[in-house]
Amino acid sequence: MEIVKAKDVVYEYIRRDEEGNIEGILKAVDGVSLDIRQGQFIAILGHNGSGKSTLAKHMNAILYPTEGTVWVDGKDTKDEEELWNIRQTAGMVFQNPDNQIIGQVVEEDVGFGPENMGVPTKEIWERVEESLKVLGMYKYRKHSPNKLSGGQKQRVSIAGVLAMHPKCIILDEPTAMLDPNGRKDVIRAVRALNDVEKITIILITHYMEETIYADKVFVMDDGKIAMQGTPREIFSQVDALKSLRLDVPQVTLLAYELKKRGVDLPDGILTIEELVKELSKCH
Amino acid sequence: MSLILEHVNYIYGAETPLAIKALDDICLEIPDGQFVGIIGHTGSGKSTLVQHLNGLIKATEGRIYYNGQDIDEKGYDRKALRSNVGLVFQYPEHQLFEIDVFSDVCFGPKNLGLPKEEVERRAKEALAQVGITEEYYTQSPFELSGGQKRRVAIAGVLAMQPKVLILDEPTAGLDPKGRDEILHQIKKLQTETGMTILLVSHSMEDVAEYVDRIIVMNQGRVMFDAVPREVFRHYKELEEVGLAAPQVTYIMHALQEKGMQVDVDVTTIAEAAEEIVRCLETLH
Numbered sequence: 126m127e128i129v130k131a132k133d134v135v136y137e138y139i140r141r142d143e144e145g146n147i148e149g150i151l152k153a154v155d156g157v158s159l160d161i162r163q164g165q166f167i168a169i170l171g172h173n174g175s176g177k178s179t180l181a182k183h184m185n186a187i188l189y190p191t192e193g194t195v196w197v198d199g200k201d202t203k204d205e206e207e208l209w210n211i212r213q214t215a216g217m218v219f220q221n222p223d224n225q226i227i228g229q230v231v232e233e234d235v236g237f238g239p240e241n242m243g244v245p246t247k248e249i250w251e252r253v254e255e256s257l258k259v260l261g262m263y264k265y266r267k268h269s270p271n272k273l274s275g276g277q278k279q280r281v282s283i284a285g286v287l288a289m290h291p292k293c294i295i296l297d298e299p300t301a302m303l304d305p306n307g308r309k310d311v312i313r314a315v316r317a318l319n320d321v322e323k324i325t326i327i328l329i330t331h332y333m334e335e336t337i338y339a340d341k342v343f344v345m346d347d348g349k350i351a352m353q354g355t356p357r358e359i360f361s362q363v364d365a366l367k368s369l370r371l372d373v374p375q376v377t378l379l380a381y382e383l384k385k386r387g388v389d390l391p392d393g394i395l396t397i398e399e400l401v402k403e404l405s406k407c408h
Numbered sequence: 409m410s411l412i413l414e415h416v417n418y419i420y421g422a423e424t425p426l427a428i429k430a431l432d433d434i435c436l437e438i439p440d441g442q443f444v445g446i447i448g449h450t451g452s453g454k455s456t457l458v459q460h461l462n463g464l465i466k467a468t469e470g471r472i473y474y475n476g477q478d479i480d481e482k483g484y485d486r487k488a489l490r491s492n493v494g495l496v497f498q499y500p501e502h503q504l505f506e507i508d509v510f511s512d513v514c515f516g517p518k519n520l521g522l523p524k525e526e527v528e529r530r531a532k533e534a535l536a537q538v539g540i541t542e543e544y545y546t547q548s549p550f551e552l553s554g555g556q557k558r559r560v561a562i563a564g565v566l567a568m569q570p571k572v573l574i575l576d577e578p579t580a581g582l583d584p585k586g587r588d589e590i591l592h593q594i595k596k597l598q599t600e601t602g603m604t605i606l607l608v609s610h611s612m613e614d615v616a617e618y619v620d621r622i623i624v625m626n627q628g629r630v631m632f633d634a635v636p637r638e639v640f641r642h643y644k645e646l647e648e649v650g651l652a653a654p655q656v657t658y659i660m661h662a663l664q665e666k667g668m669q670v671d672v673d674v675t676t677i678a679e680a681a682e683e684i685v686r687c688l689e690t691l692h
Contacts, residue, residue: 171583172583172584172585172586173553173554173555173581173582173583173586174553174554220581274449274450274451275450276450298581301580301581302580302581303450303610304449304450304610304650304651305449305610305611305650305651305652306449306650306651307449307450307650331581331582331583331584333584334655367585370583370584370585370586371583371584371585372584372585374655375613375654375655375656375659375677376655376659378677379656379659379677379680379681379684382677382678382680382681383681383684383685386681386685387685388684388685388688397655397658397659397662398662400659401659401662401663401666404663404666404668404684404688405666407688
């Protein structure tokens with residue numbers, strides 16, 4: 126069953142002048158249809174302004190389509206009665222951890238979501254403990270969030286979403302403000318949520334190497350889905366990605382450069398191990 | 409004519425129970441016209457360090473000299489220092505506020521008290537330097553794309569015509585093309601105007617292609633200070649402190665372990681490709 130389904134979705138930002146007259150209309154999402162199945166790891170790529178964040182905000186009813194329909198776990202996001210169910214099914218993590226953490230103590234912050242849902246106190250604490258353990262942040266449960274590093278804060282944010290027991294987590298550039306270690310920890314945690322907890326992951330990012338383990342990659346451009354496929358299929362198309370202001374992982378780019386220079390390599394090499402193995406064959 | 413730091417220490421909350429040593433005995437010399445990458449993980453002291461260079465933070469101990477003059481000396485002209493040493497903060501586009509792009513860039517030089525013609529000449533020059541064309545001058549800065557906003561914000565500092573330009577994470581949050589464009593323009597600025605550039609970043613991959621020198625900060629100290637290839641040789645130590653060498657370094661080391669006689673010191677994709685091809689050819 127699809128956890129997120131979009132059909133012919135259009136979203137228009139309407140700009141108005143001081144008198145409220147319409148000055149211009151920008152189609153941020155323009156005719157997007159997609160199906161995301163329960164348990165998949167999905168990555169969405171696209172340059173700044175390509176519409177990927179706008180699309181993501183449709184997946185937990187922060188925005189509603191101007192035209193078309195989005196269903197989350199079978200529920201139409203325009204159905205106001207289902208709003209809280211939808212937000213509980215599909216949780217969202219944003220770029221800046223400082224904008225998402227409100228608690229004075231890590232465990233209180235993580236408990237905020239389930240508390241708002243009316244979960245009994247005993248169960249809140251169980252959920253908090255479990256979520257912090259999954260994210261590897263249990264030993265910081267009594268700490269103040271503002272003493273944590275960016276990557277740790279971001280894992281607390283994810284734990285807060287996880288404690289609401291969602292079926293799907295949408296992460297909008299969760300690593301953009303983190304250093305390499307913080308990035309690695311967050312991505313590792315997100316992959317574990319997918320592998321072990323079977324939570325559907327929708328990861329929006331500008332870092333190509335974070336997407337190589339995804340089941341499927343969507344590339345957005347100008348509000349539309351410009352490319353879709355497995356990471357290998359997508360990253361085989363180096364020139365097409367570059368024309369969309371994107372890039373490929375360094376190792377893929379190196380393989381591509383080597384191919385141009387006449388070295389016999391397959392398309393879409395994604396990891397160092399693959400490249401070393403292939404080059405050993407030529408060796 | 410340069411920036412010199414002698415035994416600089418900085419303690420946050422000095423003489424309180426919460427005192428934290430953010431900089432620990434920093435000695436550096438940055439000559440004119442150099443392009444320097446300052447790399448370190450969050451909390452390593454890199455941002456604290458650059459804020460000393462234009463006098464935003466005063467060193468707890470030690471001396472900082474700009475063009476031979478001690479910037480903490482009584483009567484030293486801080487205002488002149490700040491127009492000579494320009495600092496572009498993280499996410500500088502959050503500081504845009506004027507009604508159009510051109511007025512925003514004019515704001516800095518206008519505050520220097522320059523005549524209107526000079527202000528406008530400088531703004532035009534600065535916008536050209538970051539690749540923003542005239543068609544954008546009358547647009548609201550808030551209608552631009554992320555990369556464009558950031559370039560307008562950088563132009564705002566360039567219009568002050570600094571001799572030294574410090575950029576704190578100028579590529580954070582930009583798409584790959586946006587990252588390349590900004591770095592490319594900064595490099596061009598350095599080669600064409602001879603401006604000294606200090607670029608603070610998490611990412612070795614970003615800076616490897618552009619900088620002359622990398623300073624690695626860790627726990628408030630200078631851990632490495634050398635040309636990129638020299639610094640990347642320590643990739644294992646870099647990992648231990650939460651940093652990483654570019655992926656190329658790992659590829660070359662993995663190939664060497666498999667018995668290929670490659671030069672592991674290459675820093676860019678183009679160099680690596682040449683090196684591997686050369687290595688394969690000598691085998692045949």
